[in-house]
Amino acid sequence: xxxxxxxxxxxxxxxxxxxxxxxxxxxxxxxxxxxxxxxxxxxxxxxxxxxxxxxxxxxxxxxxxxxxxxxxxxxxxxxxxxxxxxxxxxxxxxxxxxxxxxxxxxxxxxxxxxxxxxxxxxxxxxxxxxxxxxxxxxxxxxxxxxxxxxxxxxxxxxxxxxxxxxxxxxxxxxxxxxxxxxxxxxxxxxxxxxxxxxxxxxxxxxxxxxxxxxxxxxxxxxxxxxxxxxxxxxxxxxxxxxxxxxxxxxxxxxxxxxxxxxxxxxxxxxxxxxxxxxxxxxxxxxxxxx
Amino acid sequence: xxxxxxxxxxxxxxxxxxxxxxxxxxxxxxxxxxxxxxxxxxxxxxxxxxxxxxxxxxxxxxxxxxxxxxxxxxxxxxxxxxxxxxxxxxxxxxxxxxxxxxxxxxxxxxxxxxxxxxxxxxxxxxxxxxxxxxxxxxxxxxxxxxxxxxxxxxxxxxxxxxxxxxxxxxxxxxxxxxxxxxxxxxxxxxxxxxxxxxxxxxxxxxxxxxxxxxxxxxxxxxxxxxxxxxxxxxxxxxxxxxxxxxxxxxxxxxxxxxxxxxxxxxxxxxxxxxxxxxxxxxxxxxxxxxxxxxxxxxxxxxxxxxxxxxxxxxxxxxxxxxxxxxxxxxx
Numbered sequence: 001x002x003x004x005x006x007x008x009x010x011x012x013x014x015x016x017x018x019x020x021x022x023x024x025x026x027x028x029x030x031x032x033x034x035x036x037x038x039x040x041x042x043x044x045x046x047x048x049x050x051x052x053x054x055x056x057x058x059x060x061x062x063x064x065x066x067x068x069x070x071x072x073x074x075x076x077x078x079x080x081x082x083x084x085x086x087x088x089x090x091x092x093x094x095x096x097x098x099x100x101x102x103x104x105x106x107x108x109x110x111x112x113x114x115x116x117x118x119x120x121x122x123x124x125x126x127x128x129x130x131x132x133x134x135x136x137x138x139x140x141x142x143x144x145x146x147x148x149x150x151x152x153x154x155x156x157x158x159x160x161x162x163x164x165x166x167x168x169x170x171x172x173x174x175x176x177x178x179x180x181x182x183x184x185x186x187x188x189x190x191x192x193x194x195x196x197x198x199x200x201x202x203x204x205x206x207x208x209x210x211x212x213x214x215x216x217x218x219x220x221x222x223x224x225x226x227x228x229x230x231x232x233x234x235x236x237x238x239x240x241x242x243x244x245x246x247x248x249x250x251x252x253x254x255x256x257x258x259x260x261x262x263x264x265x266x267x268x269x270x271x272x273x274x275x276x277x278x279x280x281x282x283x284x285x286x287x288x289x290x
Numbered sequence: 291x292x293x294x295x296x297x298x299x300x301x302x303x304x305x306x307x308x309x310x311x312x313x314x315x316x317x318x319x320x321x322x323x324x325x326x327x328x329x330x331x332x333x334x335x336x337x338x339x340x341x342x343x344x345x346x347x348x349x350x351x352x353x354x355x356x357x358x359x360x361x362x363x364x365x366x367x368x369x370x371x372x373x374x375x376x377x378x379x380x381x382x383x384x385x386x387x388x389x390x391x392x393x394x395x396x397x398x399x400x401x402x403x404x405x406x407x408x409x410x411x412x413x414x415x416x417x418x419x420x421x422x423x424x425x426x427x428x429x430x431x432x433x434x435x436x437x438x439x440x441x442x443x444x445x446x447x448x449x450x451x452x453x454x455x456x457x458x459x460x461x462x463x464x465x466x467x468x469x470x471x472x473x474x475x476x477x478x479x480x481x482x483x484x485x486x487x488x489x490x491x492x493x494x495x496x497x498x499x500x501x502x503x504x505x506x507x508x509x510x511x512x513x514x515x516x517x518x519x520x521x522x523x524x525x526x527x528x529x530x531x532x533x534x535x536x537x538x539x540x541x542x543x544x545x546x547x548x549x550x551x552x553x554x555x556x557x558x559x560x561x562x563x564x565x566x567x568x569x570x571x572x573x574x575x576x577x578x579x580x581x582x583x584x585x586x587x588x589x590x591x592x593x594x595x596x597x598x599x600x601x602x603x604x605x606x607x608x609x610x611x612x613x614x615x616x617x618x619x620x621x
Contacts, residue, residue, distance in 0.1 A: 033413070087596070096359065098599050102556045103546055105595030112589025225547060227425055235417040269428040272421045279421075280406065283414045 009140070010032040011258045018215050020153025024208030026233040027160065027245045028201020034195055034240015035175045036092050042106035043205060044223035044230055046164045049076050050206025051218035052114065055123040065128045073206045080202030092194070107223045114220035124175050124219040125210075137169025149211055156204070157246055164242050173197060177240040193222045238288025247286055251278075308484040318566045322469050326462075334461035334533075336379030339462055339573050340468035341529035344475050346554045346565035348522035353551070354560025356515045358408065361547050362419030363523055364398040365403070365426050365531065370524025375443045376436055382521035383449040389471065395469050396524020397517050399426075404516035409535050418584065427542035431529065442538035446531070450556030464533040471529060475522055480562060481600065491515055495560075558607025567606045 030042040053072035057063045063071065087106075091099050105172040131148040134141040164170035176183040176190055184190050209216070216226050233252055237244030252271060278286065325336055345367055370392035407418035430437045437443055450456040455463045482488050491582040493501045494508055501508050508570050531537045540546060549572070557568025575594060579587035602609045 039413070039416075044494065045465075055409065091599070093601075097353075097555050097559060098603060101552055101595055102599040105592040106553055106598065108588045108592030108595065110592075112586040112592060114588070116586050159474075161571075228420060231417060231420065234506075235413055239413070265432060267428055267431070268434075269425060271426045272428065274371055275421050276406075276425075279410065279414050283410045 003008045006140075007261065011261055012152075012254065013142060014146065015254030015257035016250070017149045017153075017253075018212075018255075019152050019249040020149050021208050021212030021215050022229060022253050023153060023214070023246050024156065025205045026237075026243060026249060028198075028204045029230055029247045030234045030237060030239060030241065031173070031177075032194075032198055033234060034203050035173065035180075035197055037086065038092060039096050040088070040103050040226060041100060041231075042103040042110070042223060043201075044209075044226050045110040046076050046080055046202040047205040047209025047212075047216075047226075047252075048110065048114065048218060048222035048264055049079065050209035051141075051213050051222070052118060052123060053206070054210040055125055055213075055218060056118075064161035068208060069207070072210050073203050076206035077199045077203040081195060081199045084198045088198065089191070089194065102153065107227075110223055111220045114222075118220070120220060122219045123213070125218075127212040145214065149214075151210060152207075156207075160204075160242050168225055169196070232271070234285075236275060236278050236285055238282075238285030241287050244285055244287030305512075307593065309481070318563070319469075319473065321450070326465060326469075332393070332459065332572055333465040335577055337461050337464040337468045337533050339570055340465065340551070341469070341526050341533065342470050342573060343565050343569045344468075344529065345523055345526035345550050346557070346569050347476065347479055347562075348411055348519045348526060349550055349554050350559065350565050351479055351482065351519045352516055353446065353554065354562075355495060356491040356512055357498075358512065358516065359412075359416055359433070360419040361544070361551065362418050362421070362423035363519075363550060364542050364544070364546035365419070366400055366520035366523035367381060367527035367530075367546060367550075368423070368426060368430065369396045369399045369520075370527030371450050371531040371537045371541040372430060372437055372527075373524070374445070374528035375446055375531040375590035378446040378448050378532065378535075379443055379467065379600070381447075383447045385451050385532050388448075388532060391403065392494075392524045392528030392531075393521040394524075396527070397521035400520020400523075401513065401517045404513050404520070408512050408516060420547070423542055423544065423547055427539060430542055433537055435503070437537070437539075442536055444536065446535045446537075448532045448535060457535075468529050471525065474523050475525060482515075483562060487511065513549050517544070552595060556595070558605035561607050564605055564607050571606065590606070 011181070011202050025044070025047045028046075029040060032038060032040060032043075050072050054068050057071055058065065058066035061068075064135065068089055083106075087102065091102060105203070127148075131144050133144050134143045135147050164173060172183070172188050172193055175186075175188060180190065209218070209222075216222065216229075229252070233245050233248045237246070237248030251274075255274055256271050257280050259266070259268075263270070282288070299568055322336075322340070326333065330334065345363070349360070349363050349368075352360060354362075364579045373392040373395040373577070374385075374388040377391060382388070403419075407415060407422060431439055434440075448457060451463065451467060455467075457463045457467075483491070490501070490511055493506065494511060498508060527541055530541070553558055553568040553572040554564055555568070556572055557564030557566065572591075576587065576591055579590045583590065598605065604611070
């Protein structure tokens with residue numbers, strides 16, 4: 001009984017930490033897909049870029065963790081802003097096959113570029129001592145870094161929710177997701193809105209990618225290898241919402257951890273089966289609108 | 291009665307005209323024959339290209355004609371490859387029956403999964419197809435007793451075709467074998483898309499609501515198209531397995547589904563010949579890039595894809611159509 005309880009706590013803890021990483025990376029994808037109807041398969045590349053930027057700034061320029069993290073996010077936000085203006089915006093409202101081709105092209109380019117600069121080996125992340133080691137809670141030990149991840153996730157979820165529900169910018173985003181043409185007719189500058197949301201989503205992905213290197217190692221094949229996970233979170237959660245991907249990330253994160261614990265030999269099979277079942281039950285995702 | 295009699299010849303003429311072979315349609319086959327003599331050192335690559343064209347052609351049937359956007363077509367390719375592979379590794383290396391078995395297995399998987407996933411559209415459909423392929427890949431990985439798991443399936447022994455034509459080192463037999471199979475499948479696909487059934491698929495792609503309204507059995511037609519496409523993809527996978535005498539887990543992977551979609555888009559979707567052009571271009575480019583730059587070729591092929599989106603919307607066939615329109619305007 002005690003073993004069972006301790007296993008359950010352990011699954012819940014690690015599942016929650018993984019869910020936070022998945023959420024941070026996928027929420028931007030969900031919002032941009034809901035907002036622009038754009039199938040951005042290359043979203044994971046921004047998460048990977050965050051991871052590479054963090055490790056490079058820390059390991060080669062010897063920047064402290066917090067500063068390197070902030071700089072990494074800034075770099076990715078800037079890069080995604082440029083890419084949005086140069087490439088993505090040409091395809092808004094266009095043929096989704098062109099969007100698939102372009103974003104797959106971007107994925108391939110990042111694979112090649114990452115191999116060129118960093119080689120095929122996973123990049124190590126060395127968190128500072130403050131958030132390394134073990135945290136003693138009652139009679140149990142928890143890895144401090146993963147507790148930190150959960151804390152970060154909770155803070156960001158709250159901040160995002162407040163930003164979307166309580167600010168003027170958030171109201172504009174919600175309006176544009178609900179009805180793009182109506183939002184444009186009442187004078188919302190949707191082009192600017194797209195650019196800002198895209199950059200913000202990429203920044204969150206960079207944060208998730210950088211912090212989550214523990215779960216999703218920073219390797220050149222990152223964007224393609226983890227694409228299924230990000231898409232599952234978005235599709236299961238429903239497009240264009242903040243809450244949907246959060247619940248979906250919780251489901252996927254804990255289920256994945258639990259299945260790997262209970263039946264490691266079947267690996268990711270159960271996650272796929274679960275996704276299938278949820279999408280058959282609710283084709284527009286848990287919180288999506290028809 | 292009279293009215294339909296008068297109306298029918300026009301429609302029938304239209305169908306007959308579509309079925310008639312154009313002169314240009316001989317071009318791919320002339321190129322294939324010429325390539326056999328011109329590039330004797332590249333016949334193995336040529337066989338791969340021919341087999342992959344069949345894979346892209348099968349995707350074109352569902353994507354270009356029925357409008358089903360899928361990211362999991364490798365499920366059927368892989369099923370076919372493993373079926374032919376496991377047969378050949380367990381003492382039945384007869385290639386033609388191997389192809390038929392692969393087609394049947396892939397069609398069965400296509401029918402069963404299609405019955406479930408084709409109820410949805412858009413992103414949900416994309417995800418469902420992707421997840422089906424991912425589940426099969428996991429199964430193939432775990433069933434390593436039959437599939438060899440992550441190490442791949444080894445020990446395939448493919449017998450000579452008709453007991454006479456042995457698969458040789460230079461890929462001569464493989465090339466001709468793939469070309470003939472592709473020709474037969476191409477005739478099948480061509481007949482399908484120009485048939486009333488094929489026209490109704492186009493109708494479903496263009497306006498599903500209206501097809502429902504005129505009483506067309508939309509779900510049934512989509513399922514039939516999906517099953518046929520799965521069978522063709524299975525044959526393509528079997529061709530690759532038999533000619534390479536090896537099957538790895540990659541045949542079921544997302545990258546396989548993604549690249550075949552890319553090749554088709556590069557060529558042009560829904561025009562029957564996009565598969566020929568796109569696959570040939572992509573695979574030759576990949577071969578060249580990976581020879582020049584074995585580690586970083588992904589970067590160049592990615593750049594090539596983005597350039598296609600920016601400057602050749604609609605793929606190569608889109609470019610050709612635009613050029614022809616320009617010429618007509620000039621003359």
